[in-house]
Amino acid sequence: MGTTYKLISSVTVGAGGAASMSFTSIPSTYTDLHLVFSARCSVAAVNSGVDISLNGSSTSFSYIQLYGTGSSAGSNGASTNDGGGGANGSTSTASTFASSSIYLPNYAGSANKSYSVDYVVENNATATSTTLQAGLWSNTSAINQVTLTPNAGTFDQYSTAYLYGIKNS
Amino acid sequence: MASTYTPIATNTLGSSTGSVTFSSIPQTYTDLILVISGKAASATYDITAMYVNSVTSGYSRTYLQGDGSSALSGRATAEIRLRAGYLPGTNYTSEYSADTYHFMNYANTTTYKTVLCRCNSVDTASQGFNTWTQASLIPTTSAISSITIATANGANLYTGSTFTLYGIQAA
Numbered sequence: 001m002g003t004t005y006k007l008i009s010s011v012t013v014g015a016g017g018a019a020s021m022s023f024t025s026i027p028s029t030y031t032d033l034h035l036v037f038s039a040r041c042s043v044a045a046v047n048s049g050v051d052i053s054l055n056g057s058s059t060s061f062s063y064i065q066l067y068g069t070g071s072s073a074g075s076n077g078a079s080t081n082d083g084g085g086g087a088n089g090s091t092s093t094a095s096t097f098a099s100s101s102i103y104l105p106n107y108a109g110s111a112n113k114s115y116s117v118d119y120v121v122e123n124n125a126t127a128t129s130t131t132l133q134a135g136l137w138s139n140t141s142a143i144n145q146v147t148l149t150p151n152a153g154t155f156d157q158y159s160t161a162y163l164y165g166i167k168n169s
Numbered sequence: 170m171a172s173t174y175t176p177i178a179t180n181t182l183g184s185s186t187g188s189v190t191f192s193s194i195p196q197t198y199t200d201l202i203l204v205i206s207g208k209a210a211s212a213t214y215d216i217t218a219m220y221v222n223s224v225t226s227g228y229s230r231t232y233l234q235g236d237g238s239s240a241l242s243g244r245a246t247a248e249i250r251l252r253a254g255y256l257p258g259t260n261y262t263s264e265y266s267a268d269t270y271h272f273m274n275y276a277n278t279t280t281y282k283t284v285l286c287r288c289n290s291v292d293t294a295s296q297g298f299n300t301w302t303q304a305s306l307i308p309t310t311s312a313i314s315s316i317t318i319a320t321a322n323g324a325n326l327y328t329g330s331t332f333t334l335y336g337i338q339a340a
Contacts, residue, residue, distance in 0.1 A: 004335065005174040031179075031333065032204060062291055064300050066235025073242075075235025075300075077291075105206040105267050106331060114206070114267040116289045116300075132235070134289030134300035140263060168179040168204075168333040 017154040021161040022147040028108040030165030035102040037161035039087035042153035046127040052084025053147040060138040067131040085119040093124040108142040179333040185210040188319040198336030201272040209256040211324035218321040219251040227308035234301040254288020275313040282307040
């Protein structure tokens, strides 16, 4: 039996930053995908959302999210692709990167693509958050490309992303 | 070194059915992960229900959910099964849930069993349904050997739903 949980590819942002972190030519031989990333970006804010694009498309997305800020909890949603995790911004505590986890079950199947996102943007001050998201890409194509882009700015050096494939047999 | 993360069993429904059961679960792992991409054979939605071993009472849970407009937390006790996230119904043509259930230390024979549930369903038209996280308690000190998945309101599980059980080994 082959390895159940296998690293497909990784990205580490180098000096000068990067507009996005992308995974292309994703094989369709796994059952689920698990994307884990650590990110900080250049936007002059404490935090930033991250847009997710699949197969080069940023359309036909919707999401619901549940968040806590340390003083309140709330929920909202949108029919956009900015429900793809988070990143620390440039005014957050130095050397602090957000942690995000995106799980895409049945990514190569023929149904619309539902996925789960959990992320935290920590900051040794105010304006932090922990967020859970339910995402949907209304497209029945197998996923062969995943791109993460900060809502604003660029990813900072040392941001990383790891894409794992999980096989159910 | 033995594999850390191992598929134990998987079931993809070729037709709608009332329940899916994982039985004779090996006791050789540390934790279990159950991944469900689920849909209910009812018009709008149903809710995932699980029965562990022969336990039919005393389940409890604390949950936190967001439905796109408000956050809600609640608690339920003395339930007859583990009740968790939403399964989209057939009105939502191609939407399935994206759910994971982490059964921790499932094979021990000393403690009651805890489950971390993470459930997600979104419909295309109106961002309906919710994102849900829940800590559940299964009131049995027996090792978990069987998990049956059904729905809380009686709908069948729909064609194309998938259920995969993985074992995680600590060493």
